[in-house]
Amino acid sequence: MPQLAFAISFLQEYERLEKPVKQGVRDAVDKFQRLTVAELHADKGLHLEPVAKARDPRMRSIRITGFWRGVVLAPDDGSETFLLLRVMQHDAAYEWAMKRVATVNAATGGLEMRNVAAIEELTPMLQHAAETAPSLLFEKHSDTVLRRLGIDDGVLPAVRTITDKPQLLAFATLFPEDQFEVLFYLAEGHSPDEVWRDVVSVRRPATEAAATETVDLATAIANTRDRIALVSGPKELEDILTKPFSAWRIFLHPAQRRVAYRSSYSGPAQVSGGPGTGKTVVALHRVKHLLEKNDDTRILLTTFTNALADSLRENLALLVDDPALLGRVDITTVNAVAHQVVAEHGTVPFLVPDADADARQRWQRIVRRLDLPWNEHFLALEYRHVVLAQGIGSIEEYLRASRAGRGASLQAAQREQVWRAIEEFTHRLGAEGKRTYLQLCADAADLLKTAGPRYDHVVVDEAQDLHPAQWRVLRGVVAEGPDDLFIAGDPHQRIYDTRVSLRSLGISVVGRSSRLKINYRSTQEILAWSSGIMTGEQVDDLDGGSDTLAGYRSALHGGRPTVTPATNQAAELDALVTKVRSWVDDGVAPSEIAIATRFHQFGARAKDRLAAAGIPVVALKDGPDPSKEGVRIATMHAMKGLEFRCVAAIGVNDRAFPFEPAVTPADVDRMQHEVDMLAERSLLFVACTRARDDLYVSWHVKPSTFIPVATRPH
Numbered sequence: 001m002p003q004l005a006f007a008i009s010f011l012q013e014y015e016r017l018e019k020p021v022k023q024g025v026r027d028a029v030d031k032f033q034r035l036t037v038a039e040l041h042a043d044k045g046l047h048l049e050p051v052a053k054a055r056d057p058r059m060r061s062i063r064i065t066g067f068w069r070g071v072v073l074a075p076d077d078g079s080e081t082f083l084l085l086r087v088m089q090h091d092a093a094y095e096w097a098m099k100r101v102a103t104v105n106a107a108t109g110g111l112e113m114r115n116v117a118a119i120e121e122l123t124p125m126l127q128h129a130a131e132t133a134p135s136l137l138f139e140k141h142s143d144t145v146l147r148r149l150g151i152d153d154g155v156l157p158a159v160r161t162i163t164d165k166p167q168l169l170a171f172a173t174l175f176p177e178d179q180f181e182v183l184f185y186l187a188e189g190h191s192p193d194e195v196w197r198d199v200v201s202v203r204r205p206a207t208e209a210a211a212t213e214t215v216d217l218a219t220a221i222a223n224t225r226d227r228i229a230l231v232s233g234p235k236e237l238e239d240i241l242t243k244p245f246s247a248w249r250i251f252l253h254p255a256q257r258r259v260a261y262r263s264s265y266s267g268p269a270q271v272s273g274g275p276g277t278g279k280t281v282v283a284l285h286r287v288k289h290l291l292e293k294n295d296d297t298r299i300l301l302t303t304f305t306n307a308l309a310d311s312l313r314e315n316l317a318l319l320v321d322d323p324a325l326l327g328r329v330d331i332t333t334v335n336a337v338a339h340q341v342v343a344e345h346g347t348v349p350f351l352v353p354d355a356d357a358d359a360r361q362r363w364q365r366i367v368r369r370l371d372l373p374w375n376e377h378f379l380a381l382e383y384r385h386v387v388l389a390q391g392i393g394s395i396e397e398y399l400r401a402s403r404a405g406r407g408a409s410l411q412a413a414q415r416e417q418v419w420r421a422i423e424e425f426t427h428r429l430g431a432e433g434k435r436t437y438l439q440l441c442a443d444a445a446d447l448l449k450t451a452g453p454r455y456d457h458v459v460v461d462e463a464q465d466l467h468p469a470q471w472r473v474l475r476g477v478v479a480e481g482p483d484d485l486f487i488a489g490d491p492h493q494r495i496y497d498t499r500v501s502l503r504s505l506g507i508s509v510v511g512r513s514s515r516l517k518i519n520y521r522s523t524q525e526i527l528a529w530s531s532g533i534m535t536g537e538q539v540d541d542l543d544g545g546s547d548t549l550a551g552y553r554s555a556l557h558g559g560r561p562t563v564t565p566a567t568n569q570a571a572e573l574d575a576l577v578t579k580v581r582s583w584v585d586d587g588v589a590p591s592e593i594a595i596a597t598r599f600h601q602f603g604a605r606a607k608d609r610l611a612a613a614g615i616p617v618v619a620l621k622d623g624p625d626p627s628k629e630g631v632r633i634a635t636m637h638a639m640k641g642l643e644f645r646c647v648a649a650i651g652v653n654d655r656a657f658p659f660e661p662a663v664t665p666a667d668v669d670r671m672q673h674e675v676d677m678l679a680e681r682s683l684l685f686v687a688c689t690r691a692r693d694d695l696y697v698s699w700h701v702k703p704s705t706f707i708p709v710a711t712r713p714h
């Protein structure tokens with residue numbers, strides 16, 4: 001009986017197909033489950049036919065609906081595994097199939113697709129240009145070295161013409177996948193031995209015999225576990241075709257797999273990477289690994305907000321279906337853990353936000369009462385970034401404390417004055433039976449020092465925004481040792497004002513830190529545009545160094561983001577309605593569209609305007625069920641960690657970005673001013689990188705200077 005395998009590229013596009021086309025795919029797939037090879041060829045509805053003028057004689061088309069075709073690679077070597085590569089509209093499917101050739105990689109044994117027509121067309125032109133180029137990207141690697149890493153003779157002449165990284169990236173969708181990956185890592189400066197170890201050997205099949213170019217199609221397909229799903233039965237097929245975003249459960253990029261499934265780390269480990277590189281996916285797989293490794297481990301999987309914790313819970317349940325294993329994982333926010341610890345030792349005071357209008361007024365009153373030379377902003381920051389950050393509990397400790405990172409210096413006598421203000425703040429709050437969330441974390445961290453750890457492993461997602469007081473809670477709930485903390489985060493997405501040095505908190509990730517570079521969410525066009533928001537900014541990592549987006553890329557392609565100006569707010573909202581309508585008319589479900597605003601108020605206005613235009617709309621803060629219809633509206637802060645097919649970031653004006661009240665004035669604290677400005681930039685970056693297929697940005701009156709210059713009118 002034949003078997004049908006699926007390329008990951010198919011699975012990604014399947015999700016985006018409209019219902020009748022999906023049904024067509026399921027009917028076709030069903031035939032591959034039931035019929036013999038001869039019956040498949042004879043089936044009238046399926047139309048399994050060779051593609052005329054195809055460069056690969058094994059290319060076949062199948063009929064999905066009137067307009068849609070599937071592209072299938074059919075075995076011609078006696079093996080019986082068919083590979084469903086793409087489902088596309090009629091003409092696009094034939095165009096795609098004609099130009100592609102599938103080959104087996106000599107080093108990895110995996111099946112790769114190349115656009116042979118484009119490579120052959122481009123190579124002579126580039127050869128000409130390369131003759132006069134001052135240097136070539138791969139000139140220091142001999143043909144022998146490149147061949148050992150799997151670069152074959154169809155690709156090598158083109159490789160020899162490449163002058164720089166952008167030119168290499170232009171080949172991303174043309175070169176065979178494993179070979180492109182090898183070239184990408186070499187171009188990033190990794191040595192051939194490192195590339196062999198990290199890219200090639202991890203993909204090689206268990207037996208040498210299976211890793212040659214001459215294996216049959218079925219073996220090559222079986223060798224390609226990170227790009228092709230081999231479905232073993234109807235249940236698995238049903239799973240693949242019905243569970244949303246399921247590709248990540250099955251396919252991990254070798255770089256992701258290496259991080260997630262490393263047997264053990266000798267201490268805290270960290271994975272970073274730009275938006276959409278699969279850090280959350282890796283964190284979830286790490287939890288699975290830790291659960292399966294040991295029978296009785298208890299794990300805390302934690303993140304920043306309740307909404308993100310809910311989404312981790314849903315996704316972990318997709319990955320691990322044994323309730324006994326899931327029962328050993330607590331999934332909650334760090335603040336909730338602190339709450340629990342404090343509650344176990346007495347009653348929890350009434351909790352209030354760390355920074356809001358009430359807190360500001362309290363500090364203002366203290367400034368007046370004590371007649372201090374600093375303003376409320378300065379004191380609040382001192383309390384947050386020095387006292388709470390270091391867990392300082394007495395004047396002696398405060399006098400000795402490092403104030404590194406604070407812009408203005410304080411003499412001992414001044415510190416005494418500041419301490420009096422801080423004492424007054426905490427006493428008055430306490431007298432009213434209140435604590436702030438960070439105070440709660442500080443209390444929990446203190447209690448944990450004597451109560452001792454309660455988990456075997458802690459896995460943290462969205463780690464970039466945690467405050468040192470929250471880190472101390474995490475440090476306290478797990479004993480120091482192998483696999484104690486697994487930390488996923490992206491410093492470029494830091495949207496609050498915290499800076500942290502993990503090392504100073506007893507969390508050293510030295511030698512256990514890795515970076516992911518391939519974005520699986522957004523198109524390259526969206527990434528390139530959004531990265532422009534951060535260009536030239538120096539971003540600190542969590543460990544005293546700096547973070548970079550170098551090498552960050554996507555293999556997906558689509559339209560360029562658009563930036564739409566408007567003369568006033570009403571006109572901007574009219575344009576939004578037109579845009580959302582066009583998305584819906586193009587078949588995008590309203591729930592896959594998100595409107596992101598800097599402020600609640602503008603979001604509420606957009607919501608009313610869309611509703612008045614008859615477009616269903618729901619606020620994300622109301623926690624809608626994923627199945628609830630309606631365009632999602634949220635503030636940009638609430639968009640952290642989420643993703644949507646189409647995103648409209650609106651109100652990106654000069655007054656919203658940067659938003660003056662959110663930025664410490666440079667004369668209060670210059671260093672904090674820089675940190676806050678960067679957080680403002682990151683906020684727009686986070687919002688824009690939530691988009692998978694299409695990004696729309698708009699503003700009224702005057703654009704924000706954060707909008708990349710090329711798309712900002714002068």
Ligand SMILES: Nc1ncnc2c1ncn2[C@@H]1O[C@H](COP(=O)(O)OP(=O)(O)OP(=O)(O)O)[C@@H](O)[C@H]1O
Nearest residue numbers: 247248251252253275276277278279280281520641
């Ligand atoms: N190996 C993979 N194969 C297919 N899809 C993947 C893979 N890894 C991640 N994805 C998909 O890419 C998207 C982004 O993944 P994820 O949310 O884990 O990224 P992230 O790095 O945590 O993003 P962010 O920092 O922006 O929140 C998700 O839709 C996820 O399912």
